[in-house]
Amino acid sequence: MRPLQSYRMRLKRRRAKVRAWRKHFSLLPVQNRTSKIKPGDVLLFSTFRDEYVRLPYFMKYYRDLGVSHFIMVDNNSQDGGREYLAGQEDVSLWTTKASYKKARFGVDWLNWLQGKYGHGHWTLVVDPDEFFIYPFCDTRPIRALTDWLDTSQVRSFGAMLLDMYPKGRIDAVPYRLGQDPLEIAAWFDPGNYVIEKNKAFGNLWIQGGPRARVFFRENPKKAPALNKTPLIKWDKRNAYVSSTHMVLPRGLNLTYDEWGGEKASGILLHTKFLDTFTAKAEEELERGQHYAASMEYKAYAESLRDNPDLWCKWSEKYINWRQLEILGLMSKGNWA
Amino acid sequence: MLVHTAFDRAEQVARHWAAAGCPLVIHADKSVPKATYDAFVKSLSNLPDVRFSKRHRCEWGTWGLVAATQSASQLMLDQFPDVRHVYLASGSCLPLRPVQELIDYLAERPQTDFIESATTADVPWTIGGLDQERFTLRFPFSWRKHRYLFDRYVALQRAVGYKRRIPNGIVPHMGSQWWCLTRQTLSAILSDPERETYDRYFKTVWIPDESYFQTLARQYSRQIESRSLTLSKFDYQGKPHIFYDDHLQLLRRSDCFVARKIWPFANRLYDAFLTDKAGAMKQTEPNPGKIDRIFAKAVERRTRGRPGLLMQSRFPVEGRENGLTCAQYSVFEGFSDLFENFETWLAKATGTRVHGHLFAPGRAEFSERQTVMNGALSDSASLRDYNPRAFLTSLIWNTRGERQCFQMGPRDHVKKIEWYIAKDPNAQISVITGAWAVPLFKSNANFSDIRQEAARLQQTESKHLEVLRSPWTKARVRIWTMAEFIEAPMEPLQTIIDEIGQQNLRGLSEVPRMSDLSGFGQFLQNLKNQGMHPYLMGDFPVAHDPHEPQQNKPKPYLVQ
Numbered sequence: 077m078r079p080l081q082s083y084r085m086r087l088k089r090r091r092a093k094v095r096a097w098r099k100h101f102s103l104l105p106v107q108n109r110t111s112k113i114k115p116g117d118v119l120l121f122s123t124f125r126d127e128y129v130r131l132p133y134f135m136k137y138y139r140d141l142g143v144s145h146f147i148m149v150d151n152n153s154q155d156g157g158r159e160y161l162a163g164q165e166d167v168s169l170w171t172t173k174a175s176y177k178k179a180r181f182g183v184d185w186l187n188w189l190q191g192k193y194g195h196g197h198w199t200l201v202v203d204p205d206e207f208f209i210y211p212f213c214d215t216r217p218i219r220a221l222t223d224w225l226d227t228s229q230v231r232s233f234g235a236m237l238l239d240m241y242p243k244g245r246i247d248a249v250p251y252r253l254g255q256d257p258l259e260i261a262a263w264f265d266p267g268n269y270v271i272e273k274n275k276a277f278g279n280l281w282i283q284g285g286p287r288a289r290v291f292f293r294e295n296p297k298k299a300p301a302l303n304k305t306p307l308i309k310w311d312k313r314n315a316y317v318s319s320t321h322m323v324l325p326r327g328l329n330l331t332y333d334e335w336g337g338e339k340a341s342g343i344l345l346h347t348k349f350l351d352t353f354t355a356k357a358e359e360e361l362e363r364g365q366h367y368a369a370s371m372e373y374k375a376y377a378e379s380l381r382d383n384p385d386l387w388c389k390w391s392e393k394y395i396n397w398r399q400l401e402i403l404g405l406m407s408k409g410n411w412a
Numbered sequence: 413m414l415v416h417t418a419f420d421r422a423e424q425v426a427r428h429w430a431a432a433g434c435p436l437v438i439h440a441d442k443s444v445p446k447a448t449y450d451a452f453v454k455s456l457s458n459l460p461d462v463r464f465s466k467r468h469r470c471e472w473g474t475w476g477l478v479a480a481t482q483s484a485s486q487l488m489l490d491q492f493p494d495v496r497h498v499y500l501a502s503g504s505c506l507p508l509r510p511v512q513e514l515i516d517y518l519a520e521r522p523q524t525d526f527i528e529s530a531t532t533a534d535v536p537w538t539i540g541g542l543d544q545e546r547f548t549l550r551f552p553f554s555w556r557k558h559r560y561l562f563d564r565y566v567a568l569q570r571a572v573g574y575k576r577r578i579p580n581g582i583v584p585h586m587g588s589q590w591w592c593l594t595r596q597t598l599s600a601i602l603s604d605p606e607r608e609t610y611d612r613y614f615k616t617v618w619i620p621d622e623s624y625f626q627t628l629a630r631q632y633s634r635q636i637e638s639r640s641l642t643l644s645k646f647d648y649q650g651k652p653h654i655f656y657d658d659h660l661q662l663l664r665r666s667d668c669f670v671a672r673k674i675w676p677f678a679n680r681l682y683d684a685f686l687t688d689k690a691g692a693m694k695q696t697e698p699n700p701g702k703i704d705r706i707f708a709k710a711v712e713r714r715t716r717g718r719p720g721l722l723m724q725s726r727f728p729v730e731g732r733e734n735g736l737t738c739a740q741y742s743v744f745e746g747f748s749d750l751f752e753n754f755e756t757w758l759a760k761a762t763g764t765r766v767h768g769h770l771f772a773p774g775r776a777e778f779s780e781r782q783t784v785m786n787g788a789l790s791d792s793a794s795l796r797d798y799n800p801r802a803f804l805t806s807l808i809w810n811t812r813g814e815r816q817c818f819q820m821g822p823r824d825h826v827k828k829i830e831w832y833i834a835k836d837p838n839a840q841i842s843v844i845t846g847a848w849a850v851p852l853f854k855s856n857a858n859f860s861d862i863r864q865e866a867a868r869l870q871q872t873e874s875k876h877l878e879v880l881r882s883p884w885t886k887a888r889v890r891i892w893t894m895a896e897f898i899e900a901p902m903e904p905l906q907t908i909i910d911e912i913g914q915q916n917l918r919g920l921s922e923v924p925r926m927s928d929l930s931g932f933g934q935f936l937q938n939l940k941n942q943g944m945h946p947y948l949m950g951d952f953p954v955a956h957d958p959h960e961p962q963q964n965k966p967k968p969y970l971v972q
Contacts, residue, residue, distance in 0.1 A: 212656070212658065215656065215657060215658035216656050216657070216658065217677070219677060220656055220675055220677065223654075223675065224654060227651060227654070228649070228651065234724050234725055235724075236723075236724040265787070265788035266787050266788060266810065267786065267787020267788065267789060267806050267809060267810035268787055268788050268789045268790060268795075268806060269723075269802070269806070270798060270799035270802035270803075271722055271723075271724070271727055271799075271802060272799070273727065280724060280727055282724060284802075286788070288790075288795060289784075289788060289790045289792075289795070293790060293792040293794065293795055294792070294794050295794070296794055296795050296798035296799075297798065303724060331724070331725060332724060332725045332726060332727045333714075333717065333725060333726055333727075333728070334727060334728055334729045334732065335728060335729070335732045336715075336716055336717050336726075336728045336732045336733060336734040337713070337714045337715045337716060337717045337726065338713050338714060338717040338718065338721075338723075338725050338726040339714070339725040339726070340725065341723075341724050341725035388784045388788055389782075389784060390784050390785065390786055390787060390788040390789070391788055392788075404718065404721045404723050404809060405723060405724075406723075406724070406725070407713065407717075407723065407725050407726065408710065408713060409710075409713065409714050409725065410647045410648060410710045410711055410713065410714030410715075411710065412653060412706050412707050412709070412710035
């Protein structure tokens, strides 16, 4: 059974690679500055669509962490985001008008770009509304983390998605260009997550948080997955299978300890729930370009019309990574 | 000084040593590219007392490191006849105290060898079960690159009972590879007529750099101080912990001469310690224990984790949880059926958080019937039933520091959670069997419905009791039949509450109000007459009720 299963996983991985190759024809280079990439650089990969308002702060955040080069895919933005990024010296930019859904929500595009430019580098795959937090991120650059992972012979680093939301109506405070979104969406659910192990891929399947609590309380199985493995020492044979939730080969999914200990892990602060979200939910619903027939967005659009307040009495206000560590949402592992 | 990466830092540190008048011999790993090596040699060419020794290939855990150390030491002894103490350092070592202090310190102890050296039997450091065996088996394969061969070969040698002879009856010792030896001891080791024999033997010992000098120093040293002057902490895999900028204060207070290993980009550390004036270290109170504690805690977290926490990077397989939940909690079954105000009474008597039926079909009945609890845990029944185990572990984790109590009963969704609670040593479960009949007795339903419901509840509860009485149960379980319990209710209540062990040392001042049970015996008899046999509540006489119910007589004080 096990060799057979391994073989099936291998086929899956090959298929993902072939898909990535097929889809890369739709990518048009806007600015290719990848020749500037030096060995040992940490690279960031991302896709975006009409998210100009978020980009300046996003770039600042990750530059401060020590990301050296950004490889971005623009999915037909109309708001000037593409032009803004094309002018940034540390960005290599591609653009495409192809379907986000048919590229398996951008995974195919990034798989291809990662295979081409990310081999041998630590690559961070995040969306423009995700902010990566790791132990000691306030005092140590991301290179300290990747060096440590290298010496520990660890190839992947897990970071759970933590949904952030404002207190009061989601659309009450407008988000301004360049602003830290955590100033508005400062709250999160500290302790209502459920975990199951995905036996086929070996990853953990995490659900919960405000989306399960508010939008999926009667249908928890459909609540979105929160487990992610965004930081990986990329090898050209690797392939993300479903967003950054699952990756092959399976060993990369083992970002958790099964013998009682804690491995080091981080958090992706997910600042989706800003005033931009209500409009976006409606629009995405129309486009139907998201996962599972945009069911998630359907649920949002319905609930949001009535009561767009995710905050509750037991919501916790974000302070820093140590707070998340104490709450048990992430761990230092044996990094000290 | 052994160097293999971060040559700019190595150069910086070499200059620091040289500036204090220490001659240096540098060994660079043979796998370093020639261009890099040449540039490094050139960068240090303006220092008079720096030599470069013959290069060896140094892979972790192999003989190369010892060979490198031997050549470098030999060169040091030959070229610098005034040297009395030789300090073995690496390129990622950082002197914390002024070098002059170290020189003075060694000058006061001219005969002392500082080398950590202990027999294998006495140290817990070893990993992988190879302690004594690392000296009695052969290890020709690399542990890093050929793990499979390494493991197979060890297994094979064990299987055939192979054992090497340790030459000349030396006693193997182990310890940190960073030592400081006197010329006398070091030269005696290097010019030993038996050195050939020892070298041959140690070449196939596992991790010889931690045992070669440590063992041989014991042969010649006049005075060994078994400790390393280099502060170096190891994690559970035997890798050294790395120091970063945010360790600055910690290192200042460490009171050690040299620390290893420093992250090459830790600018603040290098800037601070390579330019510190003589007094900088003195200004702070030394507190070397703190470093030990921090790193010991890190190892503990990695190997044992936080009990009762399920999270993205800690998800133990069954049996390895090291605590299913993080704190003790109490489960009450039947109490809220028998007593009218049990929840409020319990909360008052114990000062704990008392919930209703957390696993009730309609919703999780949190205390004060809140819709959301600590941790933003929702009261939605479908969310709870989606993963009841996560629900309970989260609740206990989220309320750390406050004991939780909740009700359970055969009307609840217990199937998916009962085993989990039963196996949890943190659970204190108290059951009054058959008490579920009291609400039926008080209800206004048709008797045929009551009979059916009673049969169902009785069956559920008896299955549940089987679980609680199984040999796998680790919870503290107490079971009374209802008849038994109402005979003398205060005694069991007092026991349970003493065990919860909060406040209340003076005994119970107030008793919970018991339901009026007059007619309950007859009610049970009616069930029997209908062919349903209620047995879980014990023996209730039909005619006369066992005890005058307490409820109407005010008997609020109990003197102990």
